[in-house]
Amino acid sequence: MAKKYYLETEEFHTNKSWLVLRCFDPTERKRLMKFMASPYFNQSRTMAKLCELLLRLIEQGKPGFDRREIWGKLFPDEGYDDVNFRKYCSDLLKLLEDFMAQETIAKDESQKAIGTLEFIVSRKVEPLYNSAFRQMRTEMEKRPYRSLDDYRKQYEIERQYYLMMDFDQKVNVLTNIELISSNLDFYYWIEKLKLYIAVLSHRKTGNFDYNINFVTEIIEYLEKYPIEEIPELAVYYYSFLTLYENEKTEHYYNLRRLLDKHGALMPKKDAIELYDSALHYCTGKLNQGDRVFLEEYFEVFEEALSRRIFIVNDELAIWRFNNIVGVALRSGRVDWAETFILQNRDYIPLETRENTYTFNLARVYRFQGKYEQVLELLRNVEYEDIGYNLISKMMLTITYYELDTYETLASFLESFRVFLNRQKNLPQQRRKSYLNLIKFTRRLTRLLPSDKAAVAKLRDDIVQERASTVNHEWLLEKLDEL
Numbered sequence: 001m002a003k004k005y006y007l008e009t010e011e012f013h014t015n016k017s018w019l020v021l022r023c024f025d026p027t028e029r030k031r032l033m034k035f036m037a038s039p040y041f042n043q044s045r046t047m048a049k050l051c052e053l054l055l056r057l058i059e060q061g062k063p064g065f066d067r068r069e070i071w072g073k074l075f076p077d078e079g080y081d082d083v084n085f086r087k088y089c090s091d092l093l094k095l096l097e098d099f100m101a102q103e104t105i106a107k108d109e110s111q112k113a114i115g116t117l118e119f120i121v122s123r124k125v126e127p128l129y130n131s132a133f134r135q136m137r138t139e140m141e142k143r144p145y146r147s148l149d150d151y152r153k154q155y156e157i158e159r160q161y162y163l164m165m166d167f168d169q170k171v172n173v174l175t176n177i178e179l180i181s182s183n184l185d186f187y188y189w190i191e192k193l194k195l196y197i198a199v200l201s202h203r204k205t206g207n208f209d210y211n212i213n214f215v216t217e218i219i220e221y222l223e224k225y226p227i228e229e230i231p232e233l234a235v236y237y238y239s240f241l242t243l244y245e246n247e248k249t250e251h252y253y254n255l256r257r258l259l260d261k262h263g264a265l266m267p268k269k270d271a272i273e274l275y276d277s278a279l280h281y282c283t284g285k286l287n288q289g290d291r292v293f294l295e296e297y298f299e300v301f302e303e304a305l306s307r308r309i310f311i312v313n314d315e316l317a318i319w320r321f322n323n324i325v326g327v328a329l330r331s332g333r334v335d336w337a338e339t340f341i342l343q344n345r346d347y348i349p350l351e352t353r354e355n356t357y358t359f360n361l362a363r364v365y366r367f368q369g370k371y372e373q374v375l376e377l378l379r380n381v382e383y384e385d386i387g388y389n390l391i392s393k394m395m396l397t398i399t400y401y402e403l404d405t406y407e408t409l410a411s412f413l414e415s416f417r418v419f420l421n422r423q424k425n426l427p428q429q430r431r432k433s434y435l436n437l438i439k440f441t442r443r444l445t446r447l448l449p450s451d452k453a454a455v456a457k458l459r460d461d462i463v464q465e466r467a468s469t470v471n472h473e474w475l476l477e478k479l480d481e482l
Contacts, residue, residue, distance in 0.1 A: 012062070012063050012064030012065065012066070013064050013065055013066065013067050014063075014064045014065075015089050016089075016093050017054065017089045017092045017093045017096060018054055018058075018064065018065065020093065020096050021051070021054055021055055021058055021096070022058055026059075028103070029055055029059075031099075031103070032051065032055075032096075032099055033048075033051070033052065033055070035095075035099050035102065036048040036051050036052075036095065041095070041098060041099075041102070042095055044091070046074060046088060047088070047091060047092055047095055049073075049074055050070070050074060050088055050089070050092055051092060051095075053065075053070055053073055053074070054070070067080070067082070067085055068080045070085075071085055074088075110136075110139065110140075110150075110153050111153065113132075113135070113136050113139075114136070114153055114156050114157065114160070116132065117132055117133070117136065117156075117157065117160045118160060120132055120164075121160050121163050121164045129164055133157070133160075133161055133164070136157050137157065140153070140154050140157070144265050145231065145232060145262050145265035145266055146232050147232065147266065147267045147270055148187060148190045148191060148194070148232070148270070149267075150232075151183050151184075151186045151187040151190065151232070152183075152187045154179075154183040155180060155183035155184045155187060158176050158179045158180045158183060159180055161176055162175060162176055162177070162180060186230060186232070186233055189218055189222065189233060190232065190233055190236050192212070192214065192215060192218055193218070193233075193236040193237060193239070193240045194236060194273075195212055196212050196215050196240060196244075197236070197239060197240050197243060197277070199212055200240075200243040200244065201243065201280075219240075219244075222237055231258055231261070231262050232262075234254075234258055235255065235258040235259070235262065235274055236274075238251050238252075238254040238255040238258065239255055239273075239274055239277040239278075242255060242277060242278075242281045243277075243281075246281065246284065249285075252278065252281045252282075252296075255274070255277065255278055255281075256278055256296070256300065259274060259275060259278060259300070259303070260303070263275065263303065263304070263307060263309070264307050268309060268312070271304070271307075271309045272309060272310065272312075275300060275301075275303075275304045275309055275310075278300050279297060279300055279301060279323075281293075282294075282296045282297035282300065283297065294327060294330055294331050295331060297327050298324075298327050298328060298331050298333070301320075301323075301324045301327065302324075305324070311347060314347065315347055315348070315349050316344060316347040316348065317349075318348065318349060318352055318356050321344070321347075321348055321356060321360065322356070322359075322360065322387075324340065325337050325340065325341060325360045325363060325364070326363070328340065329363060329364065329367050334364060334367045334368060337360075337363075337364050337367075338361075338364045338368075341357065341360050341361055341364065345357050355383060355388065358377050358378075359378075359383070359388055359391070359392060361377060362374050362377040362378050362392070362395060363391075363395065365377070366395050366398060366399065369402070371399045371402045371403050372403070374395060374396075374399045375396070375399050375403070378392050378395060378396055378399075379396075386423065386426065389419075390430075390434060393412075393416050393419070393434075394434070394437060394470055394471060396412060397409070397412065397413065397416065397437065397438070397441055398471070398474060400412055401441065401444070401445070401478070406445050409441070409445065410442070410445070413438050413441060413442060416434070416438055417435065417438050420434055420435060420438075429468065432468050433468050433469055433470045434470050436465055436468060436469040436470070437469060437470045437471060437475075440458065440461070440462055440469065440472075440475050441475070443458050444458065444475065444478055444479070447482060449482045455479060455482055458479060459476065459479050462475050462476060462479075463476070
């Protein structure tokens with residue numbers, strides 16, 4: 001609450017320019033100051049000084065700035081003028097937007113070259129005609145894998161060539177219209193497939209639907225097209241089919257084959273999308289009880305991990321970290337899971353690193369039968385994330401049972417039940433799956449091994465409700481031990 005109070009006082013003020021500046025990392029801030037010092041981009045010393053003053057406060061960790069103090073440093077001999085101060089901040093924001101555009105262009109050499117081509121053609125810089133186009137075409141042809149954006153750029157290059165050659169003014173001359181059209185087609189088809197993949201995904205998780213034109217026509221056309229000749233198109237085509245015809249596993253295996261071959265060559269953003277598509281298909285099959293896809297999930301993830309596809313800004317998303325540990329444990333790779341946790345700890349986002357590390361190490365200890373260590377790690381931990389909390393309580397349920405601490409277990413199961421009933425936003429099916437675990441564990445602790453009828457009845461009940469019971473495999477395993 002204190003931070004909110006200070007931001008609302010006159011002493012600490014914020015605006016859009018301030019908030020944008022806070023988004024830049026230290027390296028970008030240095031480039032920004034060079035940008036502000038360049039008369040080509042900025043001819044106002046006041047703007048450069050204002051930017052410098054605000055950045056200095058941000059680097060000091062200040063929650064905002066004092067408008068009058070900033071004004072006094074900009075214009076020591078003038079009284080504060082709020083109207084003009086706001087105007088200066090507005091002008092600074094426009095410069096920041098120019099800087100962001102410049103940063104984007106500077107990081108994309110091919111897009112810069114296309115901009116150069118447009119200038120050459122529009123201003124008819126004839127000495128550079130042939131060399132500019134030859135260089136761009138050669139660069140694009142060298143690429144072993146073309147992204148969606150590459151096809152858009154190739155279309156723009158060929159379109160500029162058409163304009164340069166004045167083909168509209170010539171007769172009986174072979175033009176590059178087919179090249180323009182084919183690159184536009186590939187870009188359009190891939191983009192349409194990507195959009196419809198998003199539609200199919202949203203249908204699974206929400207109540208909204210979208211009308212995407214020409215999808216049926218594109219799919220019918222691609223069914224007859226030599227799709228494998230264009231791997232960049234084929235990989236999105238098979239990704240689409242895994243959702244559109246998910247009962248046909250051959251679509252998944254075609255997607256997997258193309259990822260094996262081309263995954264390392266793709267832009268990271270494309271690779272993440274497509275590997276996730278394969279992993280989501282595996283998850284769907286696992287939820288249907290097809291354990292073949294447990295191995296598939298592990299192999300796809302391990303392949304992506306070895307190529308550092310899921311490492312973004314030196315971080316691995318928490319849910320990815322948790323998922324691969326869970327799959328490794330379920331597939332019997334307990335030592336692999338432990339090594340993975342220890343070796344990749346520093347890739348966990350800092351704000352949740354300790355909790356995520358502790359949680360997953362406890363999962364490994366549970367599979368290793370080190371129940372005292374599980375208890376030590378989880379006994380006094382309460383996770384804010386409901387997913388962590390539920391799995392942690394599930395592990396504690398197993399741990400108390402395995403340690404034969406039945407009185408403690410009975411008390412814990414009751415507190416677990418109360419916790420579940422208090423979670424009003426928890427989906428009913430998920431709540432039931434954990435309540436069933438509590439119910440069956442209680443019955444398990446009360447069984448006499450000699451009461452064969454009671455053991456058989458509990459087994460039948462668990463099997464009947466296994467689809468809605470968390471960790472039913474463990475319950476059945478305990479029954480076998482009786």
